[in-house]
Amino acid sequence: MIDMQTNFELRPVELTSLLRRAKILEHNRVDSLEMIKQDYPGLTSQIFRIIPTYENQDTIAPTSFILKVSHTDKRSRVLSNHLFDNESRFYEHLSPIIRIKTPDYYSGVNNCATRNLSFLLLEDLSSAEVLEENCSCTDLSSTVQEVAKLHAQFLQYGSGKTNSWLHRNLYSVPGERSLHRLLDREIITDDFRTVLLQVIKKRDQIFDKLKHLPRTIIHGDFRSDNVVIREAGGKRSVCILDWQMVRFGHGLADISHFMSSTFSSETRRLYETDFLTEYHKVLKAFTGYSPKKSDYLRHYKLSTLLEIIRILHGARYLIGINASGSILQKGIYRLQLAMKRSLTAIKDHNSLALV
Ligand SMILES: Nc1ncnc2c1ncn2[C@@H]1O[C@H](COP(=O)(O)OP(=O)(O)O)[C@@H](O)[C@H]1O
Numbered sequence: 001m002i003d004m005q006t007n008f009e010l011r012p013v014e015l016t017s018l019l020r021r022a023k024i025l026e027h028n029r030v031d032s033l034e035m036i037k038q039d040y041p042g043l044t045s046q047i048f049r050i051i052p053t054y055e056n057q058d059t060i061a062p063t064s065f066i067l068k069v070s071h072t073d074k075r076s077r078v079l080s081n082h083l084f085d086n087e088s089r090f091y092e093h094l095s096p097i098i099r100i101k102t103p104d105y106y107s108g109v110n111n112c113a114t115r116n117l118s119f120l121l122l123e124d125l126s127s128a129e130v131l132e133e134n135c136s137c138t139d140l141s142s143t144v145q146e147v148a149k150l151h152a153q154f155l156q157y158g159s160g161k162t163n164s165w166l167h168r169n170l171y172s173v174p175g176e177r178s179l180h181r182l183l184d185r186e187i188i189t190d191d192f193r194t195v196l197l198q199v200i201k202k203r204d205q206i207f208d209k210l211k212h213l214p215r216t217i218i219h220g221d222f223r224s225d226n227v228v229i230r231e232a233g234g235k236r237s238v239c240i241l242d243w244q245m246v247r248f249g250h251g252l253a254d255i256s257h258f259m260s261s262t263f264s265s266e267t268r269r270l271y272e273t274d275f276l277t278e279y280h281k282v283l284k285a286f287t288g289y290s291p292k293k294s295d296y297l298r299h300y301k302l303s304t305l306l307e308i309i310r311i312l313h314g315a316r317y318l319i320g321i322n323a324s325g326s327i328l329q330k331g332i333y334r335l336q337l338a339m340k341r342s343l344t345a346i347k348d349h350n351s352l353a354l355v
C-alpha cells in the first residue's frame, strides 16, 4: 500500500476496504479519490485531506477525511514512532470513551513496532477555526473548560491495567553527557541553559511539592495549534486534536503549557488567574476536587518550572529529526519563542524561589 521511499499513496480500493472495516461503507465503494497534502510543516507527521468519489453517490458516508501519516523519511519516522504509536493507541482505546470532542476515528494502521509507515484516518475538521491567541475570550475560556472536563473524567483514574500503554513520565532528564551535548547547541539560549540547570538541580524538590496533586489523563501538548472551534447551529464548540503526547500526569501540566505556549507574556498575564479559577471551577463541578486558590496558584507556579524540561525535549527532538528548510526554521522559531515565554513566566512568578 505504501511507498516506503518518498511518497504515500492511498488507492481507492484501499480506502474502500478501510471504510468497510469501519462500517462506513457496506456495498458502496470508492471510485476515485483526491489526496491533498496539507500545507502544514509537521515535525512528527504529514497531513492529507482525502476527498473520495463514491460509486453510489447517494450515501451518508463522509465527503472528506483527514489522513495523518507518519514520516516517509525513515530516520525521522524512527524518532517519532513512539509519538505516533501513542496517538494510534489513544484513538483505538481512549477516544471511544472520552467525553470531550476529538476527531472521530474511522480507521488506522499502526506499524510503529515494525517501524513501517503508520496512519490514522480521521474526521475532517478543516472547516473549523484553529484557536488563536487573539480569539475571543469566550473561545479561550471554553477551551480551558474543555481540558478541565478531560482531567475531571479521569481524575484519580489510577494506572488502570487497561491503559498500561499510557506513559507516566513527561519530565525525564537526559543523562549527563547527552544533556551537556544538547546544551552546547546553538539553538539553546544562555538564559534558558542557566534556568534549566537550576530546575534540574531542584527537580526532586519540585516533584515533591507537586506529588500530592491528583493524577489524571492529560493531553500532553495542549496548545492553540491543537485546538479547533466548530460552529454549528449558532453554537461554538471546542475540539481537541493531536493526541501524540497523551499520558498520565497532573492537570496543571496542560494548563501551564497552554498558557506559556499559546499566549504572549502580556496576554498570559491578563488571563492567567481567571483561567486557573475557571479550570478549578469545572474540576469542582465534575469531581468535587476543590483546592484553595492560594494552593493551586502555588502549584501552577511550580508547574511553570517543569515546562522548561519539556522544552528541552522539544529541542532534542528537533535536533534529532531530519528537518530542513521551512520545517526546521519554524521548529527553531517556535522553540525559541517557547523558551522566552516560559522564562518570562518563571520570572513573573518568581517560581524558583518556591523551591
Ligand atoms: N482531523 C483534523 N481535521 C482538520 N484539520 C486537522 C485534523 N487533524 C489535524 N489537522 C490539521 O493539521 C495540523 C497538524 O495536525 P496534528 O494532529 O496537530 O499533527 P502534529 O502531531 O504533527 O502536530 C493541525 O494543527 C490542524 O491544523
Ligand SMILES: [Mg+2]
Pocket: 225, 226, 242
Ligand atoms: Mg499538532
